[in-house]
Amino acid sequence: MLDRICRDAVAQAGLWGIGVTVRTPTGPEPVVFTTPVVRELEVVQYVLGEGPTGEALASARPVLVHDLADQRARWVQFADAAMARGVGAVYAFPLQLGAVRVGVLTEYCATGRRLDPTEVVASIDLAERLRDLLLDVLDDRPPAELLASPLLRSEVFQAQGMVMVALGVTLADALVRLRAAAYAEGIDLNDLASQIVSGRRPMLNAGDDPE
Amino acid sequence: MISTERVADVFVQVADTLVAPFDLVDFLHELTDLAADLTGADAVGLVLADHRGALRFMAASNDAGMALELFQIQAEEGPCLDCFRTATPVLEVDLGTAEDRWPRFAPRARSAGYQWVHAFPMRLRDQAIGALNLFGGGAGAPDPEESRVIQALADIATVAILQQRALARAEVVTEQLQGVLNSRILIEQAKGALAQRESITPDEAFARMRQIARREQRHLDQVAAEVLGVT
Numbered sequence: 001m002l003d004r005i006c007r008d009a010v011a012q013a014g015l016w017g018i019g020v021t022v023r024t025p026t027g028p029e030p031v032v033f034t035t036p037v038v039r040e041l042e043v044v045q046y047v048l049g050e051g052p053t054g055e056a057l058a059s060a061r062p063v064l065v066h067d068l069a070d071q072r073a074r075w076v077q078f079a080d081a082a083m084a085r086g087v088g089a090v091y092a093f094p095l096q097l098g099a100v101r102v103g104v105l106t107e108y109c110a111t112g113r114r115l116d117p118t119e120v121v122a123s124i125d126l127a128e129r130l131r132d133l134l135l136d137v138l139d140d141r142p143p144a145e146l147l148a149s150p151l152l153r154s155e156v157f158q159a160q161g162m163v164m165v166a167l168g169v170t171l172a173d174a175l176v177r178l179r180a181a182a183y184a185e186g187i188d189l190n191d192l193a194s195q196i197v198s199g200r201r202p203m204l205n206a207g208d209d210p211e
Numbered sequence: 212m213i214s215t216e217r218v219a220d221v222f223v224q225v226a227d228t229l230v231a232p233f234d235l236v237d238f239l240h241e242l243t244d245l246a247a248d249l250t251g252a253d254a255v256g257l258v259l260a261d262h263r264g265a266l267r268f269m270a271a272s273n274d275a276g277m278a279l280e281l282f283q284i285q286a287e288e289g290p291c292l293d294c295f296r297t298a299t300p301v302l303e304v305d306l307g308t309a310e311d312r313w314p315r316f317a318p319r320a321r322s323a324g325y326q327w328v329h330a331f332p333m334r335l336r337d338q339a340i341g342a343l344n345l346f347g348g349g350a351g352a353p354d355p356e357e358s359r360v361i362q363a364l365a366d367i368a369t370v371a372i373l374q375q376r377a378l379a380r381a382e383v384v385t386e387q388l389q390g391v392l393n394s395r396i397l398i399e400q401a402k403g404a405l406a407q408r409e410s411i412t413p414d415e416a417f418a419r420m421r422q423i424a425r426r427e428q429r430h431l432d433q434v435a436a437e438v439l440g441v442t
Contacts, residue, residue: 019439045331047277059390060387060390060393060394060397061387061389061393062385062386062389063386064385064386064392066382066383094393097393097396098395098396098397098398098399098400099394099396099401099435099436099439099441100400120262120382120385121262121263123391124262124385125262125263127220148344152400153281154262154268154277154402157396157399157400157402157403158399158400158402158403158406159403159408159438160399160400161399161400161401161402161403161404161405161406162403162404162406162407163401163403163406164403164404164439165403165404165407165408166407171400171439171441197403197413198388203407207437
């Protein structure tokens with residue numbers, strides 16, 4: 001499914017390639033690469049310890065490079081390797097929700113091609129969609145609505161932190177459990193979170209395991 | 212009325228904050244506190260636009276400020292939206308007569324005790340990236356001089372976010388805004404975790420994290436990441 005979404009994006013936008021790397025306990029893992037050469041470049045970044053993908057993950061911000069030749073000094077070895085393969089521009093978007101860092105979406109453009117502002121916006125949307133899908137892998141419920149919608153109250157994120165500490169689970173797991181509880185009771189995630197944060201409702205307990 | 216000394220003090224304080232190690236997220240909170248402090252405002256909120264141009268809540272001087280911003284975002288109407296869309300200040304002195312303009316927001320704000328609102332655009336050339344919004348009851352609406360000072364602070368915040376004075380590249384804007392919006396979520400997560408761990412309120416947790424950040428000269432989101440046990 002992730003694969004199909006990325007291939008569609010490549011076809012639609014005329015990109016050189018897309019890679020999605022996921023964070024694992026043992027290090028970043030490429031999980032989607034629309035061509036073997038994309039996978040090579042993701043691995044090159046990891047081995048060299050430099051490049052836009054790693055930088056986006058570490059800085060928790062997108063890294064947008066319209067002209068790799070112009071920005072070569074940032075990651076000399078990676079830039080040379082990428083340009084030698086016909087890449088002219090690279091755009092890396094962290095897949096994250098606050099401190100929950102799932103991975104990175106990296107889009108590669110051929111020399112002479114760059115993303116215009118509308119395409120950058122579409123890429124951020126794609127990144128959020130991939131993030132939500134990857135978080136869903138932890139969760140059997142129907143696919144998430146956009147998790148970071150402007151209408152999500154602060155309490156949701158605060159409750160996430162509280163559940164993490166109270167239950168001794170990861171931040172990502174905490175979100176899964178909150179969503180599960182809200183879904184099971186048929187109430188809005190915002191309302192459940194509000195209740196927990198204000199103390200009007202007891203903290204979820206370990207027995208509220210979605211499995 | 213703000214005295215000349217106070218204005219000078221504020222700008223020195225802001226200038227100090229702008230040198231390394233500059234903590235953007237803390238600065239935006241500080242800005243809302245400053246605006247409340249300098250004027251008669253009872254609540255101050257700050258909103259920023261995401262990549263789609265949708266406003267997101269970023270910081271407030273108190274819960275009331277946050278509630279007012281979230282209400283406007285949800286209702287899709289209000290002074291901060293008008294201000295952002297037009298990139299010009301919105302100075303509404305009497306919410307009692309603003310029902311036509313904001314049929315949902317005006318009565319709601321009035322019944323919560325607010326009488327006036329002044330919204331200042333955070334703008335780059337002719338486009339806004341967000342808005343700084345002051346709300347108050349009674350006769351404390353900022354006079355023209357105070358408004359100029361607040362607008363200057365909002366402009367400084369914009370520059371701080373964009374980091375480049377005249378020629379911000381579009382991608383720098385995107386990178387910075389995405390980063391700062393994600394930092395806000397991270398901080399909320401940390402507030403919850405610290406509150407739970409120490410049996411304090413999220414607001415108290417936030418105050419503690421800010422203290423630690425200042426004392427140890429670290430960024431607020433670094434302190435928050437540490438609270439969450441992530442690096």
